[in-house]
Every structure is written in structure tokens, then in C-alpha cells.
Amino acid sequence: MATTMRAVTFVRNDTVELQEKPVPQIGSDEVLLKVSGAGLCHSDISIIGTGDDSPLIGFTLGHEVSGTIAEIGENVTGWSLGDPVLVSLMRSCGKCRECLAGRDNQCEVITGRSPTGPISPGIGVDGGMADYIAVSSHHIDPLGDLDPVDAAPLADAALTPLHAINSVRDRLTGDATAVILGLGGLGHVGLKILMAITGSRIIALDTDDEKLSFAAEHGATAIRSDAEAADKILELTDGIGADVVLDFVGVQPTVDIAIGVVRGGGAIRFVGLGGGSFDYEASNGADLPWCVNIERAYGGTRSEAREAIALAQQDKIALEVTRYSLDDALTAFDDLRQGRIQGRGVLVP
Ligand SMILES: [Zn+2]
Ligand SMILES: [Zn+2]
Incomplete structure (x- = not known):
């Protein structure tokens, strides 16, 4: 050798x-x-x-x-x-x-x-x-x-999207909605995993046309990630929001969407390390709905x-x-x- x-x-x-x-x-x-x-x-x-x-x-x-x-x-x-x-x-x-x-x-x-x-x-x-x-x-x-x-x-x-998904698997029932933010290296596999192991409705967001077509071809509802995206997701979920939000990007716009569309009692998994942040206020006035479960997922x-x-x-x-x-x-x-x-x-x- x-x-x-x-x-x-x-x-x-x-x-x-x-x-x-x-x-x-x-x-x-x-x-x-x-x-x-x-x-x-x-x-x-x-x-x-x-x-x-x-x-x-x-x-x-x-x-x-x-x-x-x-x-x-x-x-x-x-x-x-x-x-x-x-x-x-x-x-x-x-x-x-x-x-x-x-x-x-x-x-x-x-x-x-x-x-x-x-x-x-x-x-x-x-x-x-x-x-x-x-x-x-x-x-x-x-x-x-x-x-x-x-x-x-x-x-x-x-592995990384699978871990994030497994940590919320009990929530991904047939009548649940999961939102995927970002369809890059991890997100596109996350979408395939969700399709393979759950029967939930999947809403996938990205800014890239090709990635949005990929999501639509794989059975997700594809939505362009822009200033109107959160309202569109709330509309699709009767104003209640998504059971699970998987953020594979972590920039400010995706963190804002995650906080803005998670339902009360829902779950957010932050995976992408894009530098976004959110304020949490321990009071009645917090933006975060009650009982939301958040994890900083890794590997x-x-x-x-x-x-x-x-x-x-x-x-x-x-x-x-x-x-x-x-x-x-x-x-x-x-x-x-x-x-x-x-x-x-x-x-x-
Ligand atoms: Zn890596
Ligand atoms: Zn050990």
C-alpha cells in the first residue's frame, strides 16, 4: 500500500x-x-x-x-x-x-x-x-x-434531518401539518424522509424555483419563502398553524416564519445555523404561542x-x-x- x-x-x-x-x-x-x-x-x-x-x-x-x-x-x-x-x-x-x-x-x-x-x-x-x-x-x-x-x-x-424528525414523530399524525424551511442539502432529504415515514401534510418553503418544483413533484405544498409566506401557511391551516416546523436554514426570515406559524402546543426544530434569533418574553405578551416545544437539534x-x-x-x-x-x-x-x-x-x- x-x-x-x-x-x-x-x-x-x-x-x-x-x-x-x-x-x-x-x-x-x-x-x-x-x-x-x-x-x-x-x-x-x-x-x-x-x-x-x-x-x-x-x-x-x-x-x-x-x-x-x-x-x-x-x-x-x-x-x-x-x-x-x-x-x-x-x-x-x-x-x-x-x-x-x-x-x-x-x-x-x-x-x-x-x-x-x-x-x-x-x-x-x-x-x-x-x-x-x-x-x-x-x-x-x-x-x-x-x-x-x-x-x-x-x-x-x-442523519441530521432524520433525528430532528424523529424527535417530533409522535406529532406527525395523518391530520398534522409539517413545515420544512429550506430544501438544500439537509432539507431536501428531510422532505423525502417525511414522505417516507409519515402521512402528514407537508408544506415546503424555499426561495429557489427549482427547489420549489422538487418539493411539488415530491407531494409537498410548495410555497415561496417571502414576506407573505407565514400568512399563506396560516391560511392553509385555518389560522391555527403548523404542528411541526423544521428550520434547515436558520436565517432571520426563516426563524421569523417558524415562530409565526407554529401552532399552540406545536414544535419547532432549529437545525440550520444561519444566525437568526428570536426574542422570548416570559409574560402574557410573548409572540410564541403557549406550550410550544423548541429544540436546538444537532446530528x-x-x-x-x-x-x-x-x-x-x-x-x-x-x-x-x-x-x-x-x-x-x-x-x-x-x-x-x-x-x-x-x-x-x-x-x-
Ligand atoms: Zn454537515
Ligand atoms: Zn458517551
Whole structure:
């Protein structure tokens, strides 16, 4: 096997380079994966915008990673060379109270009250935009007969909306209304998941014509996200509002719509990190209806990663993937920045 490899590396503010790095040496509990695909996520743009003294500089990027097992550590059992696997989005210890309760995306050892979230491949340790990645055998899940390139975005683009949706699943009855704000990398998969696992009415908002057509073709009521959008949603719900609002954008206009259309006793899941905010006043005069449940959703659990893989295997959440050769990583980053990628971009070594 080669001793060096290509790796998309965060080198300084807003800059990535395709560098030559040593192929990682694995520990006794790790496996070495030959990377099949590494998805490009909007958070990669945020990560490389964290400044010239960012603690993330020097690491290989890429937190949506699939690969085949190329080497197995001496203490690892249950895996064979060549097995196709998905790398877990988030590290978890597997032993703390949160992990044991199935909330390993909130592992108290790895994440705790960290404002930046847990450690992920490409965020605090080397990621998968490279020829190889070393990962703990605890942090991989089998992909079965899925195409491992197309499966890479399941790690985040499917897992994250699935987690947000599962947290409100009991509300998504046949007579309920769910609103999706934003049909980008995460939102378009969120829409497919809602269609696959619920019978609720779905109202989908975006500013882009193509994305609105996509929503309509997939059975949602598509509404342009503008100043009139909240009124239109209230009209469609007899003035009562939506049971569930999933905000995959998080800019001020979408946060305003979320607060403006949630029904009393409904739920909002804020997923997108667009910098929007809302005021909460603990009084009779608050804009927020009574009994609304709000969660700041992040990633998903290991069991939800398995669920995302199963949904893909049943062909219920086929992801729209645009492939780029790893050598064209810088072009792919430009396209991501300019919003030119259809569905999810995936780097293929
Ligand atoms: Zn991401
Ligand atoms: Zn834990």
C-alpha cells in the first residue's frame, strides 16, 4: 500500500489545499478505510471560515464519509477486509449516561455543554476528504449493498434531518401539518424522509424555483419563502398553524416564519445555523404561542444512522448526488460556496 495520500486540508482562513499526507497508522481498536466518498456540507464552509488561528487548521476536512475496510486493528473483531461502511458523524464514548440512554449525539464525555458541538471527522480530527481515513471500529456501520459513493451523505445530510424528525414523530399524525424551511442539502432529504415515514401534510418553503418544483413533484405544498409566506401557511391551516416546523436554514426570515406559524402546543426544530434569533418574553405578551416545544437539534444517534441506511436500502430516500474527483476538490468547494451543486456534492478519491 502507498505510504502517502491526497488530503483536502484546511490551511488558513477560507482556504483549503489538496495536500500530500502520510497514510494514517491505525491503533489496535481502529480500522483503516479506503475512502469511497466524502460529502461536501455547508458547514465545511463555516469550518474553513473560523479564522487564521482556528484550532481546526491542519486537519483533513470531510464529515460525511463512506469507505471500504483496508486494514483491521489487532483488537477489532466482527469486520472483514473490503466491508463497505459509513463513518459515524459524531464521536461518542458508548458508556456515559447519555450514550446508554440512546442519546449518543449528546455524549457527555465528548460533547457535554460544548458550544461548538461534538468531535466529528474533519472537525477536531482528520476527516474523509482523502484517500484513506483511520476510525475506531466503534464508529462505523455496515452499508450492505448500497453504492458506497452515493451513501456517503447519509452520515449527515440524512442523519441530521432524520433525528430532528424523529424527535417530533409522535406529532406527525395523518391530520398534522409539517413545515420544512429550506430544501438544500439537509432539507431536501428531510422532505423525502417525511414522505417516507409519515402521512402528514407537508408544506415546503424555499426561495429557489427549482427547489420549489422538487418539493411539488415530491407531494409537498410548495410555497415561496417571502414576506407573505407565514400568512399563506396560516391560511392553509385555518389560522391555527403548523404542528411541526423544521428550520434547515436558520436565517432571520426563516426563524421569523417558524415562530409565526407554529401552532399552540406545536414544535419547532432549529437545525440550520444561519444566525437568526428570536426574542422570548416570559409574560402574557410573548409572540410564541403557549406550550410550544423548541429544540436546538444537532446530528443524530447511532441507531438513527442505521435507520438512515435502512431507508436508503429500501430506496425511500435516494439522495441527489453530484460526484467530483478528489483532484477537483477546490472546484467542488467553489461550487458549494456559489450554491451551484445539485443535491449533495461528493468527492470521490
Ligand atoms: Zn454537515
Ligand atoms: Zn458517551
